[in-house]
Amino acid sequence: MTKIYLLALVVVYNFCFSAGISMNGVSTIPPVLNIGAVFALNSTIGKVAKVAIEAAVEDVNSNPAILGGTKLKLTVHDTNYSRFLGMVEALTLLENETVAIIGPQFSVIAHLVSHIANEFQVPLLSFAATDPSLSSLQYPFFVRTTQSDLYQMAAIADIVDYFGWRNVIALYVDDDHGRNGIAALGDKLAEKRCRLSHKVPLSPKGSRNQIIDTLLTVSSMMSRILILHTYDIWGLEVLNAAKHLRMMESGYVWIVTDWLSSILDTDSQLHSEKMDDIQGVLTLRMYTQSSEEKRKFVTRWRHLTRRNTLNGPIGLNSFGLYAYDTLWLLAHAIGAFFDQGGNISFSEDSKLSELSRGDMRFSSVSIFNGGKMLLDNILQVNMTGVTGPIKFTSDRDLINPAYEVINVIGTGSRRIGYWSNHSGLSVVPPEALYKEPSNRSASSQHLYSAVWPGQTTQKPRGWVFPNNGRHLRIGVPSQVIYPEFVAQGKGTDKFSGYCIDVFTAVLELLPYAVPYKLVPFGDGHNSPKRFDLLRLVSEEVSMKRKKIFFNLVILFAILANGGFLVPCRSMTLQ
Ligand SMILES: *[C@@H]1O[C@H](CO)[C@@H](O)[C@H](O)[C@H]1NC(C)=O
Numbered sequence: 001m002t003k004i005y006l007l008a009l010v011v012v013y014n015f016c017f018s019a020g021i022s023m024n025g026v027s028t029i030p031p032v033l034n035i036g037a038v039f040a041l042n043s044t045i046g047k048v049a050k051v052a053i054e055a056a057v058e059d060v061n062s063n064p065a066i067l068g069g070t071k072l073k074l075t076v077h078d079t080n081y082s083r084f085l086g087m088v089e090a091l092t093l094l095e096n097e098t099v100a101i102i103g104p105q106f107s108v109i110a111h112l113v114s115h116i117a118n119e120f121q122v123p124l125l126s127f128a129a130t131d132p133s134l135s136s137l138q139y140p141f142f143v144r145t146t147q148s149d150l151y152q153m154a155a156i157a158d159i160v161d162y163f164g165w166r167n168v169i170a171l172y173v174d175d176d177h178g179r180n181g182i183a184a185l186g187d188k189l190a191e192k193r194c195r196l197s198h199k200v201p202l203s204p205k206g207s208r209n210q211i212i213d214t215l216l217t218v219s220s221m222m223s224r225i226l227i228l229h230t231y232d233i234w235g236l237e238v239l240n241a242a243k244h245l246r247m248m249e250s251g252y253v254w255i256v257t258d259w260l261s262s263i264l265d266t267d268s269q270l271h272s273e274k275m276d277d278i279q280g281v282l283t284l285r286m287y288t289q290s291s292e293e294k295r296k297f298v299t300r301w302r303h304l305t306r307r308n309t310l311n312g313p314i315g316l317n318s319f320g321l322y323a324y325d326t327l328w329l330l331a332h333a334i335g336a337f338f339d340q341g342g343n344i345s346f347s348e349d350s351k352l353s354e355l356s357r358g359d360m361r362f363s364s365v366s367i368f369n370g371g372k373m374l375l376d377n378i379l380q381v382n383m384t385g386v387t388g389p390i391k392f393t394s395d396r397d398l399i400n401p402a403y404e405v406i407n408v409i410g411t412g413s414r415r416i417g418y419w420s421n422h423s424g425l426s427v428v429p430p431e432a433l434y435k436e437p438s439n440r441s442a443s444s445q446h447l448y449s450a451v452w453p454g455q456t457t458q459k460p461r462g463w464v465f466p467n468n469g470r471h472l473r474i475g476v477p478s479q480v481i482y483p484e485f486v487a488q489g490k491g492t493d494k495f496s497g498y499c500i501d502v503f504t505a506v507l508e509l510l511p512y513a514v515p516y517k518l519v520p521f522g523d524g525h526n527s528p529k530r531f532d533l534l535r536l537v538s539e540e541v542s543m544k545r546k547k548i549f550f551n552l553v554i555l556f557a558i559l560a561n562g563g564f565l566v567p568c569r570s571m572t573l574q
């Protein structure tokens, strides 16, 4: 008899618990919690994230230690690439008493949806919106569960500095994501005393011809260090156009943000023509340390994507790992929220009801009363996932930002090193350095050597004189007084002599090419007057190149006037 009572009690207790009815009859913990997800299902990141998040929901729901009897009910909405759809889909999700939204994927949409999240106090957890400006206090309900591009840009600035380049050109998609990322790059380069010499925006939906026009402008500029910060589908198009314009040849350096490594990871059978377009490119990949959890998940991935092999297998990219951990992070936070006595309840938004038009589409959207409390729990999560230890800093960034530096070679890619916020560039995995104090001295920075565009291992010089058909013209006295110093070959435009040898030897030593032309000056019999030449020069030479020209002119003029070797040697080329 007692046993039966006990059994009944257990059954009743379990029922009450799982139905979320506490013993005093007040509903606290519901049996089902609605969570939403908005991202572009057909994108490189989106198609991986969908599989990862669904797997995580399954895992959380089958593990009663996390949320007791409560089950998560995930609703996934496709934003495609549209900002407008992103807004509408988020609002639609909120109509169904959603406690948190995973996403959005695009920073541009995150800027818009964050306002909705603030209004209805529903936390947004984005595993892919990397725009640094989303960290701002303007968006309290936006939580970035991946690395901010602030760190990716710091990594790029360190790479530029490491190779000794000083001026770079940034090509970027002209929206919030591109602009704010490049603004961060500019700051990070400045910290390294490097310069973003040109910012070149690309239209988010630019045609092939627009891309070509833009690249032609870039090819006439001085810098050969090109940073490309855009999205998957347009990025490959830009690199393909660059290849056709011969901007993938030796001398050029392309550093491409992590959209490219995501494509390489996801699309393991990337068409060989596309691989040809990107030979020698450097790209970054968010670094996640190896662990038992990660290894298991990678093994499981093949099984998870077996059904989705319509367009070839879907490879796992690092955003997929962050997407999986995002759902777990949310589950842990909800667990802590319940432990603290949090209630799932919603109330009417007075702003909406004041409008009080019966036909308002979104009048049924209401405020999540526990939103602030859930948000606090999210920011306090301390767990280990497939991406490694997960915690937020006081600036709401994930701890330990780190990247792998990838060099595209042949049919694959090779890791030439790591970057971490803690110790900069290294060839050992970052976690090996976390125990030691941070050492960012130049001598502690290392990368393996790269194969650059044009299949060369020689480090590109980084810039050339602008390729606009103009040469530096060097006035050479045409006279026969000191042929050992300067002499013109009879009937040719070739010059020889000690001064010419010194000049060409100096040019060889410069870290960049200087196209020049030696122009005879004078009638060939009398010593030309130095001031005639100077006057000619100051009339003709553009301000920019005056300095080098003047020095050379003076060098030759001195020779013309008697050939003093001392001033000749002390002259500096600038
Ligand atoms: C999804 O992307 C593939 C190529 O990546 C494209 O062929 C297809 O049309 C896209 N589908 C939709 C619905 O946008």
Ligand SMILES: *[C@@H]1O[C@H](CO)[C@@H](O)[C@H](O)[C@H]1NC(C)=O
Residues within 6 Å of the ligand: 080, 081
């Ligand atoms: C997604 O957007 C692309 C381009 O804007 C369009 O071609 C495609 O049809 C859209 N797909 C869906 C499912 O709406």
Ligand SMILES: *[C@@H]1O[C@H](CO)[C@@H](O)[C@H](O)[C@H]1NC(C)=O
Residues within 6 Å of the ligand: 075, 092, 093, 095, 096
């Ligand atoms: C809201 O929930 C209802 C019932 O579960 C479902 O039929 C409907 O599709 C949901 N709406 C959205 C936008 O998820």
Ligand SMILES: *[C@@H]1O[C@H](CO)[C@@H](O)[C@H](O)[C@H]1NC(C)=O
Residues within 6 Å of the ligand: 026, 028, 340, 341, 342, 343
């Ligand atoms: C949850 O609801 C119960 C009963 O209505 C209330 O006593 C408790 O204070 C609420 N908890 C929070 C955190 O609001």
Ligand SMILES: *[C@@H]1O[C@H](CO)[C@@H](O)[C@H](O)[C@H]1NC(C)=O
Residues within 6 Å of the ligand: 382, 383
């Ligand atoms: C986070 O968890 C780790 C390991 O579980 C523990 O060592 C550490 O003290 C925790 N940190 C905080 C701030 O709770």
Ligand SMILES: *[C@@H]1O[C@H](CO)[C@@H](O)[C@H](O)[C@H]1NC(C)=O
Residues within 6 Å of the ligand: 393, 397, 398, 399, 400, 401, 421, 422
């Ligand atoms: C990155 O490093 C800087 C300077 O050392 C530090 O202030 C910042 O908190 C670090 N960021 C993270 C997310 O660890």
Ligand SMILES: *[C@@H]1O[C@H](CO)[C@@H](O)[C@H](O)[C@H]1NC(C)=O
Residues within 6 Å of the ligand: 439, 440, 441, 443, 444
């Ligand atoms: C940093 O690393 C360099 C090279 O490994 C070493 O010479 C230097 O002493 C280190 N500095 C500190 C402060 O540890």
